Structures are given as C-alpha cells and as structure tokens.
Amino acid sequence: MNRRGRTIALYALAGVLLSVWAFPVLWALLTSFKTERDVLAYPPVVVFTPTLANYREVLFGASSILPNLWSSLIVTGATTVLSMLIATPAAYALARLRYPGKRASGFYVLATQMLPPVGLIIPYYLALQKVGALDSYGGMILIYLTFSLPFAMWLMVSYFEDVPFEMEEAALLDRAGRWRAFWHVVLPQVRGGLAVTTIFVFLNAWNEFLFAVVLGGNRVRPVTVAMFNFISVEQTQWARLAAAAMVAMAPVILIGLFAQRHIVKGLTVGAVKGGGRR
Amino acid sequence: MNLEQQERRFALALVGPALLLLLLITTAPLVYLLWTSLQRLDLGMPWVKGFAGLGNYAKMDGDPRFWNSLALTGIYTASTVVLQVLVGLSLALLVLRIPKGQGVLRIAAILPIVLAPVVVGLFWRTLVLSPEFGLVDLVTRSLGLGSHNWLGDPQLALISVIAIHTWQWTPFAFLVLLATLATLPPDLYEAARLDRASAWKRFIYITLPLIRPAIVMVVILRTMTALSAFAAIFAATGGGPGSATEILNLYAYRTSFTELNLGYGAALATVLLAITLAVSWLLFRRRTARTA
Numbered sequence: 001m002n003r004r005g006r007t008i009a010l011y012a013l014a015g016v017l018l019s020v021w022a023f024p025v026l027w028a029l030l031t032s033f034k035t036e037r038d039v040l041a042y043p044p045v046v047v048f049t050p051t052l053a054n055y056r057e058v059l060f061g062a063s064s065i066l067p068n069l070w071s072s073l074i075v076t077g078a079t080t081v082l083s084m085l086i087a088t089p090a091a092y093a094l095a096r097l098r099y100p101g102k103r104a105s106g107f108y109v110l111a112t113q114m115l116p117p118v119g120l121i122i123p124y125y126l127a128l129q130k131v132g133a134l135d136s137y138g139g140m141i142l143i144y145l146t147f148s149l150p151f152a153m154w155l156m157v158s159y160f161e162d163v164p165f166e167m168e169e170a171a172l173l174d175r176a177g178r179w180r181a182f183w184h185v186v187l188p189q190v191r192g193g194l195a196v197t198t199i200f201v202f203l204n205a206w207n208e209f210l211f212a213v214v215l216g217g218n219r220v221r222p223v224t225v226a227m228f229n230f231i232s233v234e235q236t237q238w239a240r241l242a243a244a245a246m247v248a249m250a251p252v253i254l255i256g257l258f259a260q261r262h263i264v265k266g267l268t269v270g271a272v273k274g275g276g277r278r
Numbered sequence: 279m280n281l282e283q284q285e286r287r288f289a290l291a292l293v294g295p296a297l298l299l300l301l302l303i304t305t306a307p308l309v310y311l312l313w314t315s316l317q318r319l320d321l322g323m324p325w326v327k328g329f330a331g332l333g334n335y336a337k338m339d340g341d342p343r344f345w346n347s348l349a350l351t352g353i354y355t356a357s358t359v360v361l362q363v364l365v366g367l368s369l370a371l372l373v374l375r376i377p378k379g380q381g382v383l384r385i386a387a388i389l390p391i392v393l394a395p396v397v398v399g400l401f402w403r404t405l406v407l408s409p410e411f412g413l414v415d416l417v418t419r420s421l422g423l424g425s426h427n428w429l430g431d432p433q434l435a436l437i438s439v440i441a442i443h444t445w446q447w448t449p450f451a452f453l454v455l456l457a458t459l460a461t462l463p464p465d466l467y468e469a470a471r472l473d474r475a476s477a478w479k480r481f482i483y484i485t486l487p488l489i490r491p492a493i494v495m496v497v498i499l500r501t502m503t504a505l506s507a508f509a510a511i512f513a514a515t516g517g518g519p520g521s522a523t524e525i526l527n528l529y530a531y532r533t534s535f536t537e538l539n540l541g542y543g544a545a546l547a548t549v550l551l552a553i554t555l556a557v558s559w560l561l562f563r564r565r566t567a568r569t570a
Binding site: 123206231 | 282284285286288290292293297300304305308369376385387388389390391393395396401403404410411413502506508512513530534535540548550551555558
C-alpha cells in the first residue's frame with residue numbers, strides 16, 4: 001500500500017474507533033430528545049421533531065430525580081472535602097518525611113485501596129442497621145471515604161514527590177517551622193495536583209453504585225440508584241431513562257472533557273509509584 | 279528536641295489521623311466481616327442463629343452456584359483483561375501513526391471511562407443490546423444474521439457482559455499505552471531500521487521490552503477492577519439469566535441482600551477478598567521482580 005492509502009486507512013480506522021466509543025453516548029443523547037413513539041420506530045429515525053418533554057418529566061415530573069441529584073451532591077461533596085482535608089497532610093508525610101513505620105503505612109494504604117466493595121458493604125449494613133443509621137448521610141459518607149481517602153492519598157503522594165526538595169530546605173533554614181513550610185511553600189507547589197485530585201475523588205464518588213443501593217433508602221438515594229426508576233419489569237421508559245442518564249452524567253462528562261489531560265495520571269495512581277519503591 | 283525527633287513528630291501528626299480513620303472504617307469492618315462469616319445469620323430465617331464455625335465455608339464445597347461463580351469470575355477477569363490489553367495496544371500502535379486528530383480520539387476515549395458503570399450497563403441493556411430496537415440487533419439484522427436475545431440467552435449474556443466491560447475500560451489501556459509509546463526514544467528505531475530489522479522484530483525486541491512496565495501496570499489495575507466489577511453487570515443482567523453472569527461478587531451480593539443470608543454472603547465475600555489479595559500480591563511481586 002502506498003503512503004497515502006495507508007494514511008487514509010488509518011483515518012478510517014480512527015473513525016471507527018471514535019464511533020464505537022462515542023456512538024452509544026451520542027445515541028443516548030439523541031434518544032433523550034425523542035418521544036417514546038419515535039424511540040421504538042423501525043428503522044430508527046435520526047430526523048425527528050425533538051422534544052424537551054423527557055427532561056421536563058425527569059426534572060419536575062412525578063419521578064423527578066432532583067432529590068436524588070441533591071443526595072448525590074451532599075454525599076459526594078462531603079466525601080470530597082473530608083478526603084482532601086485528611087489525605088493531603090498525610091500524603092505529604094508519606095511522600096517526604098521520615099518516621100518509623102513509613103513503609104508499612106504506605107503498603108497499608110495501598111492494600112485498603114484494593115478491598116472488594118462487597119466485602120465492606122456487609123459489615124456496614126449490619127452495623128448501621130444496629131444503630132439505626134441506614135438511609136443516613138453520615139453512614140453513606142463514612143463508607144464512601146473507604147475508597148476516596150486511600151485514592152486521594154496515593155494521588156497526592158505522586159504530586160508531592162514532584163516538588164523539589166530545595167524549596168522546603170530553604171524554608172526550614174529560614175527557621176520558618178515545619179507547618180509554615182508545608183503551608184506556605186509546599187502546598188502552593190501542588191496546587192494543580194490538588195485540583196486534579198479533588199476532581200477525581202468527586203468523579204469516583206459521584207459514580208458509586210453498590211454502596212448507594214444497599215445503604216440508601218427513601219431519604220438518601222443517590223442519582224445512580226434513581227436510574228432504575230425508569231426500568232420496570234413491564235415497561236422500560238427509554239427516552240426518560242436516556243434523559244435522566246444525561247442529566248445525571250452531565251457533571252462527570254463535563255469534568256472528563258475539562259480534565260482529560262490528567263485522566264490517565266489519575267487512573268494509574270497507586271501502581272505508578274505505589275508499593276515497592278520506598 | 280533534635281531535628282530528627284521534630285520531623286518524626288510532625289510526620290505522625292500529619293499521617294496519624296488518616297491512618298487511624300482508615301483503621302476504623304476499613305480494617306475494623308473487615309474484622310466484623312470475618313466474624314459474620316463464622317455465624318449463622320439469615321434475616322429470612324431469624325430463628326436460625328449462632329456460631330457456625332467454618333460451617334459457611336464448608337457449605338461452599340457442595341454449592342454448585344459457588345463453583346459456577348468462581349469459574350465465571352476467572353473467565354470474566356481473564357478475558358476482559360486480555361481483550362483490553364490486546365485491543366488497547368493495537369489501537370495505540372495504530373493511532374500513534376496518525377499525524378493529526380489524536381486529540382479528538384482522546385476525548386472519545388475519555389467518554390466511557392468517566393461514565394458511571396451502572397449507567398453504562400443500562401445504556402447497553404436498552405439502547406445497544408435490546409432485541410429489535412438495540413443498535414447491535416439492528417446491525418446483525420441488516421447483515422442477515424438475525425435478531426438475538428443478547429442478554430436473555432445464557433451464553434450470549436456472558437459474552438455481552440464481557441463486551442460491556444471491555445468497551446468501558448479498553449480506552450484506559452489505550453490511553454496509558456499511547457502515552458507510554460509517545461515517550462519512546464526515536465533514535466533506537468533509526469538504528470534498527472538501518473540494520474534492516476523488520477517492523478515485527480522492531481516491535482518484539484524494542485517496543486515490547488520498553489513498554490512492559492506500562493503493560494504490567496495496566497494488567498494489575500484492570501484485574502483489580504474486573505475482580506470487583508459489579509454495577510454494569512447488575513444493571514445489564516442482574517447476574518442472570520439464572521446465574522449465567524453471576525460472578526462471585528454478584529453471588530455474594532445476591533446471597534446477602536436478595537436472599538438475606540448474610541452469614542453465607544460474608545463467607546463468599548471473604549473468599550473474594552482472599553482471591554483479590556492473593557492475585558494483587560502475585561502481580562505486584564512479579565512487577566517488582568521484573569523491574570528490579
């Protein structure tokens with residue numbers, strides 16, 4: 001094959017790729033603007049009169065997901081803030097300071113990141129049931145921390161390790177004190193890392209499902225669980241499901257597009273430098 | 279107080295709260311899980327109570343559904359990880375040669391990764407795989423291959439949930455490997471080309487050894503995700519039809535929260551925990567052995 005033919009073939013392949021990944025999402029977007037009748041038309045219609053009825057229904061109708069978005073926002077927001085507040089100083093110590101048991105504590109954090117969620121949900125269910133805290137924000141946030149906190153710690157460790165040593169040394173020689181060196185010299189250096197980590201913790205918590213479906217109830221029901229409102233044994237409301245999914249996933253899709261350059265780094269955290277090295 | 283002591287105190291003040299909290303919210307529940315797995319605890323039969331010893335574990339031996347779920351976990355994990363690495367690597371090698379437009383591809387690849395697995399499962403269950411109206415069915419029908427009940431037939435259902443997982447996470451392998459390939463030094467290839475090494479040989483002897491750490495890392499992370507996969511299968515098939523897609527994770531869930539037999543469910547979850555830790559230990563050991 002000549003050079004030009006090869007380039008064309010490559011682009012064709014790239015096009016196929018693009019559509020395999022993007023098409024289901026775009027198809028769902030299209031479906032969300034259809035009437036239920038257009039959804040089930042055969043052959044499928046691409047040109048149709050778009051309607052906002054589905055969005056109106058899932059936002060303000062009888063099966064509104066607004067309360068669920070609110071639940072998700074509270075649980076995810078609180079989880080993110082708490083994780084960052086606790087993980088950031090801890091990650092600095094793990095990355096930079098010498099203390100006894102450092103290697104072991106690093107392994108410990110890594111191990112907690114690998115626990116299968118189904119192993120955690122059973123004791124949480126039993127314990128929260130005993131104290132009457134099923135379907136409560138407190139219990140939900142606590143179990144969300146089990147995956148957010150170790151994740152945030154490992155991601156922040158990799159950012160702290162990139163800060164040049166000289167900066168802190170200079171600050172310490174100035175007798176600035178360790179807290180002030182950490183606060184005024186090191187933290188500003190990892191501003192980007194803090195933003196990326198916050199975004200990832202938020203994204204993971206927003207998408208969580210197993211914990212939400214078991215521990216949730218009528219009061220605390222995150223939006224990932226509410227998706228099932230539109231599916232029943234008798235009938236699936238396709239267009240409404242698509243609209244609800246679009247609303248529920250809008251935050252993470254926007255975040256993904258906005259932070260795409262950092263996605264790979266965030267997803268590989270823990271294995272890049274984790275374990276072994278120290 | 280000397281400097282070393284001062285540093286130690288400072289470090290413990292920073293890392294202490296996080297470690298204590300992790301101990302409380304992850305390790306303590308695991309101890310409780312182990313304890314529960316030694317109990318007879320069935321909320322459907324509240325009168326059946328008490329210490330069971332290893333009874334729940336002994337029960338697995340004669341439980342065909344357990345062995346089925348174990349086999350499915352193996353098939354599901356192995357096939358999704360292998361597919362992700364093979365497809366992801368091939369795509370990365372091809373896309374690397376595209377001079378323009380990599381940015382658009384990267385954005386398309388990000389989409390499946392950021393979606394909640396439960397939403398992915400529901401999309402596939404309705405828009406992609408449902409008989410008659412789904413995208414896949416449209417394609418097979420227009421190709422004359424007929425309409426199929428993709429999630430209702432036991433064998434097709436297993437293939438379908440493997441396809442769903444592979445669809446969602448191949449972009450991850452693709453992005454990581456693409457980023458790694460882009461950092462390889464071009465002069466190595468120049469020398470090989472002067473030596474008239476074939477493209478295949480260049481790949482085997484130059485590219486592969488250089489990207490091996492990245493591949494191993496992808497395998498480790500993807501294995502962990504596959505072992506704890508839940509939401510997409512739950513949304514697409516719920517583990518069915520029957521127990522055709524019931525990997526260990528789903529079996530433990532169904533036993534605990536559908537059949538309400540939490541004692542046996544806890545034992546199943548403990549087995550999954552042991553498998554996860556053993557597999558990660560093996561993979562990590564291999565990784566450090568290779569890179570050392």
